[in-house]
Amino acid sequence: MDWQDSILPFWDTYIHTTKCYVLQEKDKLIAGGLVFSQCPPDMLYAKEEANTWFKNGYLYLGFIYVLEEKRGQNLGSLWLSNLKSKFPKQKYWLTIEDLGLDGFYTKNGFVKVKSLFNDNQEEIIYCFDGI
Numbered sequence: 001m002d003w004q005d006s007i008l009p010f011w012d013t014y015i016h017t018t019k020c021y022v023l024q025e026k027d028k029l030i031a032g033g034l035v036f037s038q039c040p041p042d043m044l045y046a047k048e049e050a051n052t053w054f055k056n057g058y059l060y061l062g063f064i065y066v067l068e069e070k071r072g073q074n075l076g077s078l079w080l081s082n083l084k085s086k087f088p089k090q091k092y093w094l095t096i097e098d099l100g101l102d103g104f105y106t107k108n109g110f111v112k113v114k115s116l117f118n119d120n121q122e123e124i125i126y127c128f129d130g131i
Helices: 004-014 041-055 075-086 099-107
Strands: 018-025 028-036 058-066 091-096 111-118 121-128
Touching: 004 041, 018 075, 028 075, 041 058, 041 111, 058 075, 075 099, 091 099, 099 111, 099 121
Parallel strands: 058 091
Antiparallel strands: 018 028, 028 058, 091 121, 111 121
């Protein structure tokens, strides 16, 4: 629910350039995320930066989530691992606002690249260069 206002109003624009991958348990979505091949709506403030990553063969990971009651069970890592296994040569990039997620992304093979600022809010770019 926390991200729906950020993507649903724009979904018709992104539906053809965005893939959704999920983890299910007994037909219930428990984790997932979106893989963008064009600048997502929450990154439009840094569209030039985003386009540089896309031109260099990276896809953007956004709106990654794990149901609150399922957190702490390594499902986020499993989701990333499945994505990387499905597309072993693909490179990815993402941004985080919650600096507490640094350990999670570092553990999953992402490298901190640089900071961006959006309305004085720091966001960190991380990248994954493929297996």
